[in-house]
Amino acid sequence: MSSDQPFITDESQVVTETRDARMTGQGDRFNSRLREAFGSSPFILTKFDKFLNWCRGSSMFMLQFGIACCSIEMMHTYAVKHDLDRFGSGVPRASPRQADVMIVPGTIVSKFAPRMKRVYDQMPEPKFVVGMGSCTISGGPFQEGYNVIKGAEEVIPIDIHVPGCPPRPEALVYGVVKLQERVANGEASPVTVKPYELEEFSDLERDELVDKLADQIDEDELVMRYNFADSP
Amino acid sequence: MSLERPDTTDDAAIERTPDELEALLGDLVVKRDDHLNAPGFVIRPDTVQETLSILKEQAGYDHLSVVSAQEYENRYESIYHLKKFDDPTQEVSVVVPADKDDPVSESAEPVFRTADWHEREAYDLIGIEYDDHPDLRRILLPETWQGHPLSMDYDKDRPQIATLPEHANPLQEHYKDSESDTMFLNIGPHHPATHGVLHLKTVLDGEQVVDVEPDIGYLHRCEEQMAQAGTYRHQIMPYPDRWDYISAGLLNEWAYARAAEDLAEIEVPEYAQVIRTMGAEMCRIAAHMLALATFALDVNGDFTATFMYAINDRERVQDLLEDLTGQRLMFNYFRLGGVVWDLPEPREEFFSKTRDFLDQLPESVEEYHNLVTSNEIFQMRTIDTGVLPPDVAKDYGATGPVARGSGVDYDLRRDDPYGYYDELDWDVVTEEGCDNFSRLLVRMREVEESAKIIEQCVDLLEDWPEDERNIQANVPRTLRPDDDAEIYRAVEGAKGELGIYIRSDGTDKPGRFKIRSPCFSNLQTLPEMANGEYIPDVIAALGSLDIVLGEVDR
Numbered sequence: 143m144s145s146d147q148p149f150i151t152d153e154s155q156v157v158t159e160t161r162d163a164r165m166t167g168q169g170d171r172f173n174s175r176l177r178e179a180f181g182s183s184p185f186i187l188t189k190f191d192k193f194l195n196w197c198r199g200s201s202m203f204m205l206q207f208g209i210a211c212c213s214i215e216m217m218h219t220y221a222v223k224h225d226l227d228r229f230g231s232g233v234p235r236a237s238p239r240q241a242d243v244m245i246v247p248g249t250i251v252s253k254f255a256p257r258m259k260r261v262y263d264q265m266p267e268p269k270f271v272v273g274m275g276s277c278t279i280s281g282g283p284f285q286e287g288y289n290v291i292k293g294a295e296e297v298i299p300i301d302i303h304v305p306g307c308p309p310r311p312e313a314l315v316y317g318v319v320k321l322q323e324r325v326a327n328g329e330a331s332p333v334t335v336k337p338y339e340l341e342e343f344s345d346l347e348r349d350e351l352v353d354k355l356a357d358q359i360d361e362d363e364l365v366m367r368y369n370f371a372d373s374p
Numbered sequence: 375m376s377l378e379r380p381d382t383t384d385d386a387a388i389e390r391t392p393d394e395l396e397a398l399l400g401d402l403v404v405k406r407d408d409h410l411n412a413p414g415f416v417i418r419p420d421t422v423q424e425t426l427s428i429l430k431e432q433a434g435y436d437h438l439s440v441v442s443a444q445e446y447e448n449r450y451e452s453i454y455h456l457k458k459f460d461d462p463t464q465e466v467s468v469v470v471p472a473d474k475d476d477p478v479s480e481s482a483e484p485v486f487r488t489a490d491w492h493e494r495e496a497y498d499l500i501g502i503e504y505d506d507h508p509d510l511r512r513i514l515l516p517e518t519w520q521g522h523p524l525s526m527d528y529d530k531d532r533p534q535i536a537t538l539p540e541h542a543n544p545l546q547e548h549y550k551d552s553e554s555d556t557m558f559l560n561i562g563p564h565h566p567a568t569h570g571v572l573h574l575k576t577v578l579d580g581e582q583v584v585d586v587e588p589d590i591g592y593l594h595r596c597e598e599q600m601a602q603a604g605t606y607r608h609q610i611m612p613y614p615d616r617w618d619y620i621s622a623g624l625l626n627e628w629a630y631a632r633a634a635e636d637l638a639e640i641e642v643p644e645y646a647q648v649i650r651t652m653g654a655e656m657c658r659i660a661a662h663m664l665a666l667a668t669f670a671l672d673v674n675g676d677f678t679a680t681f682m683y684a685i686n687d688r689e690r691v692q693d694l695l696e697d698l699t700g701q702r703l704m705f706n707y708f709r710l711g712g713v714v715w716d717l718p719e720p721r722e723e724f725f726s727k728t729r730d731f732l733d734q735l736p737e738s739v740e741e742y743h744n745l746v747t748s749n750e751i752f753q754m755r756t757i758d759t760g761v762l763p764p765d766v767a768k769d770y771g772a773t774g775p776v777a778r779g780s781g782v783d784y785d786l787r788r789d790d791p792y793g794y795y796d797e798l799d800w801d802v803v804t805e806e807g808c809d810n811f812s813r814l815l816v817r818m819r820e821v822e823e824s825a826k827i828i829e830q831c832v833d834l835l836e837d838w839p840e841d842e843r844n845i846q847a848n849v850p851r852t853l854r855p856d857d858d859a860e861i862y863r864a865v866e867g868a869k870g871e872l873g874i875y876i877r878s879d880g881t882d883k884p885g886r887f888k889i890r891s892p893c894f895s896n897l898q899t900l901p902e903m904a905n906g907e908y909i910p911d912v913i914a915a916l917g918s919l920d921i922v923l924g925e926v927d928r
Binding site for chain 2: 261
């Protein structure tokens with residue numbers, strides 16, 4: 143190779159070899175499953191939505207969101223032994239603005255629910271939620287607590303529930319992979335009714351409690367109202 | 375020998391009999407109300423400060439463990455559980471009844487700084503008001519909560535409102551103080567460095583912290599209510615696992631087991647005690663490993679390798695614990711009077727697995743020293759930051775590695791022995807540095823001490839005669855301790871003194887169940903450590919406290 147043209151490669155050589163390799167199946171480097179699906183052609187014909195869903199499902203950014211006991215098992219799921227990243231979904235992002243998936247790992251209590259709703263709202267669409275552990279299903283062992291929200295679904299919609307107290311990392315991996323599958327097939331994001339919306343204080347129906355707190359709370363302040371009597 | 379206390383010649387360390395104490399307090403004592411663990415003196419609600427300062431200054435009771443409050447049919451009551459840092463077996467309870475219609479009691483905050491948060495909690499959950507308290511507002515529940523949930527007439531079904539004022543733009547005018555040019559900064563409740571859901575209200579002047587106020591209660595899961603609704607024998611034991619959930623499950627279970635066993639006078643077989651000791655120390659290693667992992671991450675985001683290494687070691691301990699208990703995290707292994715089952719069969723395999731782990735541990739600890747403690751960046755960030763002088767630590771009731779990192783030689787495993795600890799050879803680790811670095815060093819050296827304890831336990835268990843392997847004492851199917859028996863018992867958890875106060879009411883469920891959480895007291899020291907430091911040092915100080923929010927909020 144002459145020194146005045148350092149980066150010239152013999153193009154015909156490379157292209158031919160690559161194409162040969164594709165057609166004959168030689169050279170593992172090019173033989174991904176994707177390659178197999180494409181066949182010898184470098185083009186694919188698919189629906190744009192389907193392609194995008196496949197992209198979404200194959201690369202999910204998790205929100206780094208620790209609440210309670212389950213977050214310890216969640217950390218283990220991200221870390222060496224279980225390594226969620228193997229499935230293309232193990233990069234925890236500290237900011238909700240960069241995250242696709244929120245794993246809710248723990249008990250939601252009255253003071254935290256509005257904050258969680260806020261974090262969920264800050265995530266860009268499309269967003270998915272994995273509820274980890276019994277507390278996010280029903281309040282779990284703390285269901286009777288005076289301060290405990292009876293399941294995270296009271297506050298935000300949840301796509302996958304992983305039961306357990308806490309679920310083992312393997313269970314969480316299974317849940318996340320299940321979510322990826324559903325996302326890739328365009329099945330995710332069920333619409334659920336959210337009983338506890340985050341509202342401005344002035345929008346709340348005037349009742350005894352609202353009247354009582356009227357002089358303490360700013361009209362613009364966001365509030366969440368809990369009807370514990372109607373909770374499951 | 376390592377288990378002997380250093381000699382103290384101080385007058386305050388002299389043990390006084392209950393009658394001598396009563397004479398010392400004189401007219402302040404209205405009557406006696408002895409608890410199972412300590413003499414109790416009933417005093418008038420307006421003489422709290424006077425009584426406590428006599429006990430603190432003249433009798434040497436310098437450790438206010440916990441303030442437990444409760445409501446009776448005819449009165450409210452706050453109990454101040456006092457101890458000595460030099461000898462925690464010397465205890466005294468100061469019982470302060472308050473009027474049923476107008477529950478007001480004098481605050482102990484001027485005498486013990488730690489009473490600040492404890493009394494706020496009592497106000498929040500029970501509804502007792504404390505005169506002379508600097509800042510009496512709700513601590514665990516939202517500011518707008520209606521009613522006091524552990525009081526007798528609380529209606530669980532009434533609607534409640536929780537507010538979220540944090541949505542405002544922090545750079546808006548009202549977040550700035552126009553005169554001093556400070557800035558208000560929210561850290562948390564959702565933030566990777568807060569180790570869970572803690573909210574720090576920070577006021578900054580430039581990059582320096584002028585004031586930091588921890589705002590807790592984002593994980594208040596009503597643990598005390600849960601325990602009060604469960605029966606002694608089986609229904610309470612699963613909950614302690616979930617207080618300090620960083621794998622410290624067995625340590626927490628021991629706190630409940632110890633209190634309830636002493637209350638019901640259950641004798642635990644020696645063999646079970648050895649298993650308990652071994653399991654508890656495994657939990658301590660797991661907990662300290664995570665403390666190390668997250669602390670390194672807090673100090674410098676580039677320490678992800680340390681995080682992975684430490685998690686790897688945790689996985690090894692958790693494997694052992696899973697073999698022993700059948701669970702990775704929430705063990706539910708202790709029972710009143712023993713443990714639920716014997717060591718896993720084949721025993722030799724378990725022992726050799728444990729020994730393998732212990733054999734490679736010195737090497738990993740060495741690796742952490744290479745990676746972390748001898749790292750220059752790490753040292754620059756942690757040495758002489760977050761300084762907590764020993765007298766301040768004592769005033770706030772700090773215990774565990776936080777107190778020992780400030781040179782306070784206080785470890786309940788040695789000072790108030792339980793389990794099999796006093797038969798074994800190990801050392802209490804203290805460091806004199808009082809800074810973030812010392813607290814980490816204490817944890818790392820404690821890991822080595824725990825390994826020593828486990829090794830001795832394995833030796834003992836291996837040679838234990840086959841026919842004496844008694845894992846469970848005879849415990850009645852339904853436990854009904856005597857009516858109005860009261861006890862406060864503590865063990866050394868991973869984070870410090872984890873205590874339980876139980877009052878029985880003659881039924882099979884506790885009348886009042888109060889948890890003394892070490893993290894709750896330790897977290898109170900954060901403003902002392904952080905004010906005047908730079909904002910990254912606050913994060914380092916918080917990491918070195920190694921709080922776990924499940925235990926702070928309960």
